[in-house]
Amino acid sequence: MQFFQRLSTLVLILSLALGVSVAQAQSGDTKRAITQISGDLYRFQNNFHYSVFLITPEGAIVTDPINAEAATWLKDEIKKRFNKPIRYVVYSHDHRDHIAGGEVFAETGATVVAHENAKRAIIGEGRPTAVPDLTFTDRMTLELGGKTVELIYLGKSHSDNLIVMNFPEERTLFTVDFISVKRLPFKGLSDAYIPEWISAIRKVDAIDFDILAPGHGPMGKKQDAADHAQYIQDLYDAVLAAAREGKSLDEMKTSIKMEAYKDWSQHEAWLPLNIEGVYRQVSLHRRGN
Numbered sequence: 001m002q003f004f005q006r007l008s009t010l011v012l013i014l015s016l017a018l019g020v021s022v023a024q025a026q027s028g029d030t031k032r033a034i035t036q037i038s039g040d041l042y043r044f045q046n047n048f049h050y051s052v053f054l055i056t057p058e059g060a061i062v063t064d065p066i067n068a069e070a071a072t073w074l075k076d077e078i079k080k081r082f083n084k085p086i087r088y089v090v091y092s093h094d095h096r097d098h099i100a101g102g103e104v105f106a107e108t109g110a111t112v113v114a115h116e117n118a119k120r121a122i123i124g125e126g127r128p129t130a131v132p133d134l135t136f137t138d139r140m141t142l143e144l145g146g147k148t149v150e151l152i153y154l155g156k157s158h159s160d161n162l163i164v165m166n167f168p169e170e171r172t173l174f175t176v177d178f179i180s181v182k183r184l185p186f187k188g189l190s191d192a193y194i195p196e197w198i199s200a201i202r203k204v205d206a207i208d209f210d211i212l213a214p215g216h217g218p219m220g221k222k223q224d225a226a227d228h229a230q231y232i233q234d235l236y237d238a239v240l241a242a243a244r245e246g247k248s249l250d251e252m253k254t255s256i257k258m259e260a261y262k263d264w265s266q267h268e269a270w271l272p273l274n275i276e277g278v279y280r281q282v283s284l285h286r287r288g289n
């Protein structure tokens, strides 16, 4: 049995690698697409942003709306292809570029779900989206039409309200701005909590899944989580060591090369900004010495 399960996972990963596309649309400069990840779980692309959605007999569970136009397109596609109402919309975290446009789903009666801290930030920062109806602090399981999704908060990381979403039947974990696949974390790591982020990613190891679906860039597998944590750890160690040697930020940008990750995407463009982000936090911590 296990062999066949592994085999089907392999077939699945292969079909993902081949990019089996269910729907594609190009309107102006916006690239939108829907791709099947596994079973009833689909990946939605809007340019460089991705979210996922689950189809159940009783309706759809969608995740990040991305923006109002994107959400409207997705809502229409789900209606056309699956003829299902949208019952839940789950936000990954409070950042505007992922969760704007939630009202498009909320207006049709969907329940909006997010971490408790995300609700606070959405209201406080006036994010252009629907305010969550349902919040949680550590963990919540949504059940609809015999399918489940587990919403898990692993601690502070890229923000203080970022959650991961586990789809057990599809063996897929959806993570946004938290783990990327062979790609550096975004630019200057603003809003991030670096040491906490590393421990939060390491907790992913206890979740049982095979496929990693990030909010940006290519799909991956479980090992990519550990690799991403290691990158942030190595970067943190390098910046801390350089700070202890009395190096300036400019000197660090020249001396810290992160050679082991030179094949990762955005290595050249974002490494100096990643160094700056960690440097800011390390300086804050060291001020207490």
Ligand SMILES: [Zn+2]
Pocket: 093, 095, 158, 177
């Ligand atoms: Zn973000």
